[in-house]
Amino acid sequence: MMSKIQIASRRLLGQKGQEFIMFGLMMLFVYVPLLLWMFVMGMSMIVSIQTNNLARDMDNMYIHGTDFSTYGAQQLAQLVATGLDLEFPTFGATGGTTNLNQAKNVGSSGNGLIWVTQIMYVGATTDPLCVSVGAANCASPNNFVYTQQIEFGNSTLTTQKDTSVGYYAGSGITSSGVISAPLTDSTAKLGSTAQTAMKSLWQTTSNGQASLVDGQTVYIVEVFFQTPTLSMGTLYKSPGTYARYFF
Amino acid sequence: MGLAIDTSFLYAVKGRLQAAVDGAALGAARALNLGETLQDQQTAASQNAVNWFYANFPPNTWATTGTVMSAGSATNNASGFFSQSVNIYPDMSNPQLDHVDLTASTKVPTWFMHWFGLTSTTLNVKSSATRRAAVVMMVLDRSGSMCAVNGVPGTQPCSKASAGSACQDMINAAKEFTGSFAAKRDYMGMVTFSSNAYVVPNSGGTIGVPDQNFQTTLGFTSTSGTGPGYLDNLQCEGGTGTAQAIALGYQLLVQTALPGALNILLVETDGLPNTMTMNFYDSTNNITMLSSASSTCTDLTPAGVPLNGPLTLKKGGFNKASLIPNWNNFALNLTSPPFGSTNPGLYPNTPLGMIATVYSDDPPASKFSAAYYQWSNPAAQTPQKTAPLLSGSWGNSGQYNSNYYITGAQSCGFNSVATTISGKNYPAGGVSGYGLSQVASVTDFASYPMTDVYGNSVNPSNAYKSVNTISDAKGITRLKNTWTDYHNAALNATDNAAYNARANTTYPAYVFAVGLGGNSAGAPPDPILMQRIANDPDGDTFNSPAQYPACATETGCITYGTSSGQLQGTYVYAPTSNQLAQAFLQISSQILRLNK
Numbered sequence: 001m002m003s004k005i006q007i008a009s010r011r012l013l014g015q016k017g018q019e020f021i022m023f024g025l026m027m028l029f030v031y032v033p034l035l036l037w038m039f040v041m042g043m044s045m046i047v048s049i050q051t052n053n054l055a056r057d058m059d060n061m062y063i064h065g066t067d068f069s070t071y072g073a074q075q076l077a078q079l080v081a082t083g084l085d086l087e088f089p090t091f092g093a094t095g096g097t098t099n100l101n102q103a104k105n106v107g108s109s110g111n112g113l114i115w116v117t118q119i120m121y122v123g124a125t126t127d128p129l130c131v132s133v134g135a136a137n138c139a140s141p142n143n144f145v146y147t148q149q150i151e152f153g154n155s156t157l158t159t160q161k162d163t164s165v166g167y168y169a170g171s172g173i174t175s176s177g178v179i180s181a182p183l184t185d186s187t188a189k190l191g192s193t194a195q196t197a198m199k200s201l202w203q204t205t206s207n208g209q210a211s212l213v214d215g216q217t218v219y220i221v222e223v224f225f226q227t228p229t230l231s232m233g234t235l236y237k238s239p240g241t242y243a244r245y246f247f
Numbered sequence: 248m249g250l251a252i253d254t255s256f257l258y259a260v261k262g263r264l265q266a267a268v269d270g271a272a273l274g275a276a277r278a279l280n281l282g283e284t285l286q287d288q289q290t291a292a293s294q295n296a297v298n299w300f301y302a303n304f305p306p307n308t309w310a311t312t313g314t315v316m317s318a319g320s321a322t323n324n325a326s327g328f329f330s331q332s333v334n335i336y337p338d339m340s341n342p343q344l345d346h347v348d349l350t351a352s353t354k355v356p357t358w359f360m361h362w363f364g365l366t367s368t369t370l371n372v373k374s375s376a377t378r379r380a381a382v383v384m385m386v387l388d389r390s391g392s393m394c395a396v397n398g399v400p401g402t403q404p405c406s407k408a409s410a411g412s413a414c415q416d417m418i419n420a421a422k423e424f425t426g427s428f429a430a431k432r433d434y435m436g437m438v439t440f441s442s443n444a445y446v447v448p449n450s451g452g453t454i455g456v457p458d459q460n461f462q463t464t465l466g467f468t469s470t471s472g473t474g475p476g477y478l479d480n481l482q483c484e485g486g487t488g489t490a491q492a493i494a495l496g497y498q499l500l501v502q503t504a505l506p507g508a509l510n511i512l513l514v515e516t517d518g519l520p521n522t523m524t525m526n527f528y529d530s531t532n533n534i535t536m537l538s539s540a541s542s543t544c545t546d547l548t549p550a551g552v553p554l555n556g557p558l559t560l561k562k563g564g565f566n567k568a569s570l571i572p573n574w575n576n577f578a579l580n581l582t583s584p585p586f587g588s589t590n591p592g593l594y595p596n597t598p599l600g601m602i603a604t605v606y607s608d609d610p611p612a613s614k615f616s617a618a619y620y621q622w623s624n625p626a627a628q629t630p631q632k633t634a635p636l637l638s639g640s641w642g643n644s645g646q647y648n649s650n651y652y653i654t655g656a657q658s659c660g661f662n663s664v665a666t667t668i669s670g671k672n673y674p675a676g677g678v679s680g681y682g683l684s685q686v687a688s689v690t691d692f693a694s695y696p697m698t699d700v701y702g703n704s705v706n707p708s709n710a711y712k713s714v715n716t717i718s719d720a721k722g723i724t725r726l727k728n729t730w731t732d733y734h735n736a737a738l739n740a741t742d743n744a745a746y747n748a749r750a751n752t753t754y755p756a757y758v759f760a761v762g763l764g765g766n767s768a769g770a771p772p773d774p775i776l777m778q779r780i781a782n783d784p785d786g787d788t789f790n791s792p793a794q795y796p797a798c799a800t801e802t803g804c805i806t807y808g809t810s811s812g813q814l815q816g817t818y819v820y821a822p823t824s825n826q827l828a829q830a831f832l833q834i835s836s837q838i839l840r841l842n843k
Binding site for chain 1: 294473791829
């Protein structure tokens with residue numbers, strides 16, 4: 001008993017404060033970063049799950065007919081995205097009347113941006129779609145074309161993450177985002193990068209898949225949220241979370 | 248801590264896997280319209296499931312391994328076909344509902360728990376989607392204006408062979424439309440209209456009730472190929488009797504008797520309604536609506552002239568307003584099956600009477616023409632008599648079959664003003680006087696009834712257009728005999744026909760509408776009327792710039808919210824016939840979204 005006390009006293013005399021230093025160093029270089037990493041990972045996971053659920057739920061609503069070009073539907077998406085800070089402007093007016101549909105409703109505030117896109121595969125010129133408009137008028141045989149595109153949220157976020165299916169670049173898009181003449185409008189064809197990406201995803205025989213046929217439509221919802229609260233100054237820049245679903 | 252991280256990761260993967268299976272199930276359900284046979288459709292559904300699943304959840308997503316998506320259970324035999332990846336079976340309580348079930352599994356690695364020997368966790372998820380069978384009745388306009396080529400009136404009659412005509416484009420678009428639905432699973436039928444409405448028999452040879460062999464009957468174009476049918480034989484000419492066609496189309500839709508299905512009317516037209524079929528004899532009040540002062544109508548038919556099948560026309564008819572028609576054995580037999588008592592329709596049985604189709608000019612002209620006829624029940628007639636109308640002869644001879652007219656009475660409605668116009672090739676003994684000169688006032692008529700023979704009101708509550716009425720000799724309210732009133736009444740009756748179809752609580756129907764512009768310079772489709780028909784509150788969402796505003800901003804436009812029990816369809820406007828195919832595509836896309 002005495003011996004133990006002597007040993008303790010001797011250590012206290014010679015090593016007094018080392019545990020504090022070691023503990024402090026461990027806290028500084030291991031525990032605090034680990035806790036922070038844990039926190040960031042945990043929060044990122046939560047946001048990722050929320051983002052994925054939002055994309056999934058929106059795609060489910062979209063394929064069942066929800067019109068996301070209306071303010072009400074965009075507000076519905078906002079409700080589902082509670083806590084993620086999805087913001088978009090109120091609808092503008094045309095001729096003194098508030099627009100009922102607005103395919104592009106973007107601002108510069110908030111943390112989220114959503115793209116709702118419908119693409120269709122147009123088969124060969126001998127396939128029904130091209131035949132229905134006359135093969136000579138069929139602008140995009142053997143390609144994906146946009147049939148609808150809606151975008152709302154904070155458009156400045158495209159510098160961090162942009163849509164994977166590109167943007168319809170023509171003028172034949174309505175206020176509800178519908179492409180008026182997807183078969184005859186050459187600008188309805190997906191851009192080369194997006195076209196390649198979609199073909200590699202859909203026009204493939206990998207994993208037992210088979211190429212889509214003429215007229216098959218894919219309903220896509222893409223969601224991106226930046227997560228600035230999860231960044232740590234210059235030490236760590238949170239990449240945000242992105243989710244995309246094809247229904 | 249490690250457990251928390253692994254659990255969170257597991258939860259995230261499960262969410263993604265679930266979404267992938269959800270997408271696959273919906274993709275599979277959507278593919279049930281691909282293929283001409285049930286087996287082809289199941290194969291397509293199975294393939295779509297694979298396509299959509301791996302598009303959403305590629306192998307090795309988030310370091311997962313051993314991902315498998317398959318169902319392949321015994322219940323697949325409910326459809327009679329084995330499938331590796333999708334299980335399709337009908338609903339127990341609603342046979343018109345198909346369930347599509349999928350399951351998937353994947354192994355999710357653990358990041359911390361593998362230090363304790365647990366290297367991965369297997370996730371299993373399942374998803375189910377449903378697809379309701381669609382019962383679609385196409386109501387297609389084949390009036391004379393459909394012969395226009397690039398908006399320039401064309402020669403009538405025209406057909407699929409008339410290059411560049413709207414008629415040709417409409418036929419091609421309609422065949423594409425039929426091809427987008429599932430043969431043997433969905434139901435479809437067709438009514439076409441010009442000055443009258445014409446029903447295409449279904450594969451069973453009965454009158455037009457939608458059935459599952461529609462692609463064989465009507466013709467189709469799809470990725471599976473193309474097939475000929477009645478659509479290929481359509482000829483376009485004549486007036487625009489939209490109201491009766493909608494009413495008849497809905498009548499046939501109801502007789503399919505599938506309340507659990509998605510009941511749909513597709514109405515395509517390129518102009519304003521201008522023709523109604525009316526009964527000018529009010530049997531209840533024992534009075535005709537002829538003008539006793541000016542009418543010279545006389546039924547010259549000899550007594551006992553044999554008509555179709557068991558029917559015999561007796562001498563009778565009318566020659567003055569005070570006389571009662573005496574067509575005892577020439578009843579307008581919508582009282583017999585399939586139109587009548589055995590399968591009661593939702594419209595009043597058309598009474599015995601003095602039936603006439605009255606065609607009015609489109610604006611800005613303001614003249615009339617009319618044809619008297621009795622329309623007997625085709626089902627009650629012998630096949631050889633019904634054949635010209637119902638089995639493929641869609642030209643003049645079939646369209647204006649003499650069996651459906653009262654020989655000798657054709658000049659009624661025109662007084663003595665009428666003269667014959669050549670160019671109409673009606674059958675011998677038929678309605679040689681049908682193509683009579685149009686007159687500013689149909690002087691034989693003192694007034695018009697307040698409904699057409701299908702029960703469509705010319706002045707319903709919430710009427711689109713106001714009409715003037717008069718009281719007849721017995722104090723009964725009638726529609727005033729002016730061009731404006733008749734024109735407005737035709738619009739109201741059309742609106743009312745669609746309203747009746749939507750408002751029925753047993754068989755509520757979606758009404759989708761396609762308007763074709765550019766053919767009728769003076770009378771293009773009225774967007775307000777078309778929005779009302781489809782019950783579509785939106786403005787033009789298919790053209791840029793928009794061609795018409797939202798219903799709420801237009802005078803006279805009324806739509807009914809879902810709280811009213813009325814379904815909301817969609818109106819698509821095609822500015823030119825070149826865009827008809829894309830307009831039909833929009834509609835089929837909408838419908839195929841609805842039935843998931």
